[in-house]
Amino acid sequence: xxxxxxxxxxxxxxxxxxxxxxWAGVWRRFKKDKVAVGxxxxxxxxxxxxxxxxxxxxxxxxxxxMLRRLRPIxxxxxxxxxxxxxxxxxxRLIHGARLSLFMGVVPVFIAFVVGxxxxxxxxxxxxxxxxxxxxxxxVFYAFPSVLLxxxxxxxxxxxxxxxxxxxxxxxxxxxxxxxESVTTQVRAMDYVEAxxxxxxxxxxxxxxxxxxxxxxxxxxxxxxxxxxxMILASGLSFLGLGTKPPxxxxxxxxxTLRTAIYxxxxxxxxxxxxxFITSISFNLLSDGLRSAMDVKG
Amino acid sequence: xxxxxxLQTHPDRGxxxxxxxxxxxxxxxFPLGGGAVVRAVDGVDFAVMKGETLGVVGESGCGKSTTARxxxxxxxxxxxxxxxxxxIVGGQALTLKxxxxxxxxxxxxxxxxxxxxxTIEDSIAFGPTVHGVSKANAxxxxxxxxxxxxxxxxxFAARYPHExxxxxxxxxxxxxxxxxxPRLVILDEAVSALxxxxxxxxxNLLADLREEFGxxxxxxxxxxxxxxxxxxxxxxxxxxxxxxxxxxxxxxxDPRHPYTRALLSAMPSMDPDNRTMEAxxxxxxxxPINPPEGCRFHPRCPHAQTVCAKVKPVLATVGEGARQxxxxxxxxxxxxxxxxxxxxxx
Numbered sequence: 020x021x022x023x024x025x026x027x028x029x030x031x032x033x034x035x036x037x038x039x040x041x042w043a044g045v046w047r048r049f050k051k052d053k054v055a056v057g058x059x060x061x062x063x064x065x066x067x068x069x070x071x072x073x074x075x076x077x078x079x080x081x082x083x084x085m086l087r088r089l090r091p092i093x094x095x096x097x098x099x100x101x102x103x104x105x106x107x108x109x110x111r112l113i114h115g116a117r118l119s120l121f122m123g124v125v126p127v128f129i130a131f132v133v134g135x136x137x138x139x140x141x142x143x144x145x146x147x148x149x150x151x152x153x154x155x156x157x158v159f160y161a162f163p164s165v166l167l168x169x170x171x172x173x174x175x176x177x178x179x180x181x182x183x184x185x186x187x188x189x190x191x192x193x194x195x196x197x198x199e200s201v202t203t204q205v206r207a208m209d210y211v212e213a214x215x216x217x218x219x220x221x222x223x224x225x226x227x228x229x230x231x232x233x234x235x236x237x238x239x240x241x242x243x244x245x246x247x248x249m250i251l252a253s254g255l256s257f258l259g260l261g262t263k264p265p266x267x268x269x270x271x272x273x274x275t276l277r278t279a280i281y282x283x284x285x286x287x288x289x290x291x292x293x294x295f296i297t298s299i300s301f302n303l304l305s306d307g308l309r310s311a312m313d314v315k316g
Numbered sequence: 317x318x319x320x321x322x323l324q325t326h327p328d329r330g331x332x333x334x335x336x337x338x339x340x341x342x343x344x345x346f347p348l349g350g351g352a353v354v355r356a357v358d359g360v361d362f363a364v365m366k367g368e369t370l371g372v373v374g375e376s377g378c379g380k381s382t383t384a385r386x387x388x389x390x391x392x393x394x395x396x397x398x399x400x401x402x403x404i405v406g407g408q409a410l411t412l413k414x415x416x417x418x419x420x421x422x423x424x425x426x427x428x429x430x431x432x433x434x435t436i437e438d439s440i441a442f443g444p445t446v447h448g449v450s451k452a453n454a455x456x457x458x459x460x461x462x463x464x465x466x467x468x469x470x471x472f473a474a475r476y477p478h479e480x481x482x483x484x485x486x487x488x489x490x491x492x493x494x495x496x497x498p499r500l501v502i503l504d505e506a507v508s509a510l511x512x513x514x515x516x517x518x519x520n521l522l523a524d525l526r527e528e529f530g531x532x533x534x535x536x537x538x539x540x541x542x543x544x545x546x547x548x549x550x551x552x553x554x555x556x557x558x559x560x561x562x563x564x565x566x567x568x569x570d571p572r573h574p575y576t577r578a579l580l581s582a583m584p585s586m587d588p589d590n591r592t593m594e595a596x597x598x599x600x601x602x603x604p605i606n607p608p609e610g611c612r613f614h615p616r617c618p619h620a621q622t623v624c625a626k627v628k629p630v631l632a633t634v635g636e637g638a639r640q641x642x643x644x645x646x647x648x649x650x651x652x653x654x655x656x657x658x659x660x661x662x
Binding site: 208210212213214216217219227232 | 420
């Protein structure tokens with residue numbers, strides 16, 4: 020006590036050996052999960068591929084050649100064939116990863132931030148505020164997410180920004196709902212009561228005691244939405260509501276190659292395979308994260 | 317000294333012989349749908365003297381924990397008020413935040429009452445930082461308190477709650493409650509979840525800390541032996557009401573209210589010659605949504621008479637003044653045949 024009474028700004032707290040905390044435990048459990056680690060590596064590879072597309076891609080993804088339309092896989096100079104305008108499929112797939120990943124991650128991230136704010140506030144403050152907020156959010160559940168995305172994109176007009184916006188709006192309600200239910204559970208814990216009993220205000224309690232315990236589960240849920248977002252974005256492009264040609268994007272590529280399905284089925288299926296691999300990797304990664312984090316204590 | 321004023325000890329305003337906390341007709345009703353109301357706490361009056369331990373006993377659902385939460389102001393009361401050292405809690409002179417520096421609570425579930433993402437020392441240091449103590453000072457204080465509750469700071473301060481045993485965690489919770497330098501500590505079933513040997517250690521710790529810091533306890537428990545060990549006075553609650561208050565040995569030795577008698581006779585005896593012979597209470601406590609008219613205990617009371625079903629007995633002083641009982645049998649002229657005779661004025 021006397022040491023504290025003499026306290027001034029220059030106090031040095033001797034650091035103690037921290038025991039491996041919660042995240043160390045999560046990482047230890049995650050490492051054991053072979054499938055999740057594999058999925059994580061695939062995701063990492065796709066991200067790197069998107070970042071370094073300019074260096075990896077063997078050809079210009081927009082350079083077309085009328086003479087080399089719809090070449091099969093394995094054609095010299097076209098390792099994965101050529102599309103309906105004679106563009107190199109491999110280069111287009113590599114470059115397409117950029118926009119597809121962007122459309123998968125960005126709307127989910129924005130929705131994660133907005134949905135968490137809405138859900139945590141509703142869950143923490145409860146009462147009428149919760150009822151009004153969550154019932155408003157529930158209105159969005161009346162529409163299937165695909166239809167909602169299409170309707171919003173259609174109303175806003177085609178283009179990347181608009182499809183980004185519509186996807187964000189589609190993902191806010193589910194994230195807000197998860198955030199609300201997790202926060203409601205945490206709010207009922209005695210340590211939140213104890214924090215209130217020590218005189219802390221709501222903002223401090225949320226910052227110190229609530230966020231640390233709710234952001235993990237919300238984040239895991241959000242990562243599972245990345246694949247949905249990619250597929251919806253591809254769907255919007257497929258319908259002509261997202262990316263415009265000639266920009267390479269997997270959904271759009273799937274759309275334009277659709278007519279070639281009888282001529283070069285393997286080439287036409289490639290963008291679909293890319294979407295599939297990426298989204299299933301994100302899903303498996305998020306599953307692994309969830310089980311690694313879902314441990315009592 | 318810098319401008320940072322580390323939690324000062326609070327001045328004793330009223331003096332040693334005055335109550336630290338006075339609860340006056342404290343009432344908390346929880347509305348259910350359809351107009352039904354759970355009368356969890358219904359007009360409870362009591363006082364806790366400075367330096368004493370007030371034990372609170374009663375069956376599950378009698379309003380012990382709700383009383384604790386109202387006293388801690390975790391839930392606001394519907395009616396009634398509390399005076400803390402003579403000042404109205406939440407009034408001008410004693411704001412709620414200030415009151416919460418002086419009154420703290422230890423919960424039953426040692427695990428749920430610690431944030432799993434914070435180290436032990438961060439959990440303990442949280443309260444002081446809320447009240448303007450610097451993080452460094454708060455951490456030093458936390459380690460000091462860990463030492464006082466019998467946990468080596470070098471081993472435990474940087475650990476996480478799940479790495480501790482139940483007894484160790486409850487020691488941490490006690491340290492956390494003490495971090496703000498409170499005068500009143502509410503212990504809501506604080507030792508009930510611990511196994512017997514650990515429970516005894518924690519009880520001894522609580523008794524030592526009471527001496528060391530000059531604390532006043534409100535000790536809530538369903539365990540009558542534990543309450544007898546730690547308390548100076550005991551308050552018996554039944555269906556949201558106080559039925560009897562008195563000094564611990566007096567109350568255990570000569571329970572006046574039939575409910576107290578039933579409760580004490582249900583206590584297992586260690587002495588085979590002193591086995592319980594009286595039949596324990598029959599049935600469950602009535603529903604607090606529609607408590608019985610008159611005395612709330614009368615449907616289960618072996619001595620119930622017509623007056624008990626009609627008139628609600630008030631908590632009144634009996635004997636030499638330290639004991640208060642809410643029973644018609646203790647009030648002269650109440651209409652109960654076992655009530656003492658009215659003293660006829662000479």
